[in-house]
Amino acid sequence: MKLETDNNREQNPFEFVQREKQLADEKFEGKAIGFFKDAMLRFRKNNASFVAAFFIGLIILMAIIAPLLSSFSYREQHIEWALLPPRVPGIEKIGIWDGTKVMDIKKTSLDEKYKGSIVKVMEEYDMDYRGRKIPMVKAKVDMYELKGAKDTYFWMGTDALGRDQWTRLWKGTRISLLIGFMAVTINVLIGVTYGSISGYYGGTVDMVMQRIIEILSGVPPLVLVILFVMYLGAGILPFILAMIVTGWIGMSRMIRAQFYKYKGQEYVLASRTMGAKDRLLIFRHILPNAIGPIITQATFAVPGAIFIESFLSYLGLGLGAPEPSIGVLLAEGQKVLLEHPHLTLFPAIVISILMLSFNLFGNGLRDAFDPTLRGQE
Amino acid sequence: MLRYISQRLIAMAITLFLIISLLFFLVHSMPGSIVNDPMLPIDIKERIEAKYHLDKPLVVQYVYFLGDFLTFNFGDSIKVQPKVPVFDIIKDKLPITIQLNILALLFTLPIGVICGIMAALKKNTATDHGLNMMVVLFISVPSFVIAALLQYIVAFKWELVPILLSAEQALTWTKFKSMILPILALSFGEIAIVTRYLRAELCETLNSDYMLLARTKGLSQMQATLRHAIRNSFIPLANIFIPMIFSILSGAIVIENIFSVPGLGSLSINAINALDHPLTIAVMFFYSLIALISILVVDLSYGIIDPRIRMGGKK
C-alpha cells in the first residue's frame, strides 16, 4: 500500500491514516493465469523437457520427410549391394562414415578380388592354417568400390538385402510412432471412460469393475499381447488391438482415484444439491481436474507402446515384410550385430532417443501440471 | 487375514481359468488344423477327432482341455522337437530361465534399494541428480538395446566375458561369467524403477509427522531413518514388485535369444517362429503360471508384512 507519507515527512507520525477507510481484502493483483498457460510457463523453465520436446519434434519430422530425401524406397532391394557400411557425402572426408570397413583378407587376394578397393593396408601378419602359413593383411576396404556402388551413398548403409537403411529406419520410425500414438489414444479413451464410471458410481458397480481389472492384470501383459497377435496375425491393426487389451488399465486406475478424490468435495456436492446431472458433474466438475495427469500419463505411455512394438518384432511377431518398424530393424540387426554393428546402431539410437525424450517430456509435464507447484516461480 | 488370502486365491483361480479359456479359444480358431486337410481319409480323420475329442460338443472339449492343462498334459510339439511331449521340452528349459530371473532379481533389489535410499537421503545434491540421470536413462533405453550394446562392447570388443552363454550344465565360474551380461541387461531397467520408486516413497516418509515424533522422543536422525522411514517405505515397494517380475520374465524372452540362453524365452521365440502352436500355447501357459505364483507369494507376504492388511484394517 503506497501512502503519501514519503513526501509529507513533517506530518505527525501518530495520526490515523485509515481510521475511516473501509478495510477489505486486498484486490487480486495481476492478471489471472489460466491453467494451461501456467503449466506452459513452468514447463518452459524445465530445460531437459524442452530439449526433449525438440527431439520428439525432430524425430517426428524426420519420420515424415526423411524417406523422401533418399533416392531409394524402403522396399527396393539391391542384393549386390548388401550390407554396405554407412557413407555420407561430406563427412566421408574426415574418415568416418566413408563406406570403408576394416577386414582381414588373404594377401594373395589383394590384387585379385580387392584390386582397386583397398584404401589402406594397416598390418601384415601370418596365419596358421593346418600347419601352413598364410600371409594375411588387415586392410581398410572401400566396400562401395568393392561392390560396384561407387557413386551411390547409403547414409546409414544397407541391410542384408541391400535395402537403404536410412529410408527403412525413418519409415520404421513412422510406423512405430503411428502404432504408439494410436494405441495410446484408444487406451486413454477406454481408460477414462472405464475409470470415470467406476469412480463416479462407486458401490457395487465399482466393486465388479475393479474385480475385472484385478483378474485381467493377473495375466502377464506380454502373454496376452503375444496370444492376441498370434490369433489376429501380424500387422499394424493387430498390434494396436493387442496393446489395448490391458493397456487401458493404468489410465482407468488413475482416473478412478481422481474421481474418488474429487467426488466428495464440497463444490461437487454443492453442484449436486443444485440439481446438476451426472453428466455435468463428470465432465464439467470432476474430469477437468484430471486433465494434467491424463496428458502426463499418456505421454509416458507412448514410449511404453513403442517398446512393446519393438519387443514383439524382436520375437518374430513383427509386421509382415517388407514393412519395417524400429523393432524389426533391431531384430534384423541383432542377427549380424558382431559383423555389421551399424545395422543395430542407428535404430538403437533412434529408439533410445525417442524413449528418453518421451520420458523427459513426461517428467516436465508432470511437474508443470503438479497442482502443488502451481503459481510458484 | 483369512478373508484376504481367500480373496486373493479366488481372484487368482479366476485369472487362471481366464487364461486357459483364452488358450482354448485360440487353439480352436487357429488356422491350419490337421483335421481340415481335405486329403485325409474319412476314417483316419474320425480317429484323430476321437483321439482329440474333436467329435464332442464344445463344452465337453473345453472340460477335456481344462483337465489336460491342469495335469500339465499339453500334447506333443509339432515342429521344434517333433513328437516330444511339450511338457518335457519345457521341463528341460525351465531351470536356466528361473536361474537367470532369480539372479537378476537378486541383483536388482539390493542395488535398486541402495540407490533409492541414497538418492532420498541426499536429495537435491549431486548424488541425487546423478542417480536421477541414471534412472531416466535406464528406464528409457530398452533392455535389448542395452543387451546389444553390452554384447558388442564388453564381450566382443573388450573380450571380458563370453559373447554367448556357456553350454555347461552346472553353475560353474565359466558359466556364471557368461551369465553376467544377460543378468545386467535384465537388471538395469528394473534397478532404475526401484530407485525412482523408493526415492519418492522415502522422501515422503522422511517428511512425515511420525519421523518428527521419532526424533523428538530422542532418536537420532540416523536411528529414526533406519527404524521408521526405511522400513515403512519398503511396504509400498510391493506395488512395483509384481510388475517387476512380469517385466523381468518378459524381458528375459528377448535377452535369452540375444545371448543364446537355451531357456523358456528362446523356446517361445522358436515356437512362435516355427508356428508350433501346442508348444507356444504351453509356454505361454507356463509364463502365466510362474507369474501367478509370484503374485500370490508377493501378495501373501505383503499381507504378513503390513499389519493393516494382516489385521483386516483399512489401508
Next chain:
Amino acid sequence: MTTNNEAILQVNDLHITFNTFSGKVHAVRGVQFDLRKGETLAIVGESGSGKSVTNKAIVGILSKNANIERGNIIYRGADLTQYSERQFTQIRGSKISMIFQDPMSSLNPIMKVGKQIMEALRVRNISKAEARQRAIELMIAVGIPDPEKRFEQYPFQFSGGMRQRIVIAIALACDPEVLICDEPTTALDVTIQAQILDLIKQIQKERDLSVIFITHDLGVVANVADRVAVMYAGKIVEYGTVDEIFYNPKHPYTWSLLVSMPDLDTSSSDELLVIPGTPPNMLYPPKGDAFAPRNRYAMRIDYEEDPPMYRVSDTHYAATWLLHPNAPKVEIPDVLKKRIAQQTERLVR
C-alpha cells in the same frame, strides 16, 4: 516481570528464515519469550505466524532449508541454537518433548504402539522388561484402558483421541521438564478435545511440567494457559497473563482475535468481526508494523517503523505504537468491551 519462578527456557531475538525456490521466507523475525518452571505458556496466532517454527527450533527439528539467522534459545544456561544434532538427541525426549497436531500421522502406522512408546526408553539403554513396564504405566497414566492388550495393537486400531493419548505417553516417556504441544487438539472432535486438554492439564500439575501450548483457538488458551503470547507475522505482538490478555488487551491484533471469537453470549445480532485482509507474504516482510494494512487504528508511523515492546505492567507487554505517549488515546472497541463486561459478570456470578 515477576521473578518468583526461574525461567528454564529463554528465547531471545530469534530470527529464522527458510530458503525456498521463490526466495528467502522470513518465518520468525525476532521472537522473544521465556518459560518458567511449572507454567503453561500459550502461543496464539494465525497459521503461518511462525509459532510452530519457533518451537521446532527449540527441539532442533527444523527442516534442512531453515536457517537460524540471529538470536538464541537458552535452556538451563546452554544455547540450543549452537547444539549439534548429537547434543540435541541428548535433550530431546528426556528434557524437552513435543506433541504434534495430527495424531493420525504422528504415529508410525506399521509399528505396535507399545513398541513406539518403548522405543523412547530403549534408546536410553533401559532394559526391555523395564521399558515395557514403564510403557504400560505410561499408558495407564494417559488414561488408556486395558493397556496390556492395547500395547500389542497398531495405531489404526485406535481412535483419534486414543492416538493422541499414545503420543502424549511417548512424549512423557523419559520424564521431560518441558512439553511443547503443537495444536494438540486441532484435529480432534470437540468432545475429545476437552478430554485431551484435561489430560494435559492434569499431567502438567502432577509432573510439574513447563508447557508451551501452541494454538489458534483462544477458547483453548483460556482453558489451559497461565500466560499468553500473541504472534503475528513472525513476531510476538503482545504477551501477558491470561487475564491481562483477555480482559485488558492492548494490541489491535489481539482485539481483532478476541472479537472474531464467538462465545455463548454472542447473539446473532452481535457483530462477529472478521479480520480483513490476509497475513503478509513473508517472502517480502513489510516495512514497519506487519499488521498495519489490516489495522483500523494504523498510524502513519506504523508504515515506517516497527513498534517496540511497550510495558503495560510487570507481566504485560505489547508492541503497538498506540502505547506511545504521543499516540491518540484509543479505547477498546465497543463490541469487545461488551464482551469483556459479560465475561466478568459471568465470573462474578
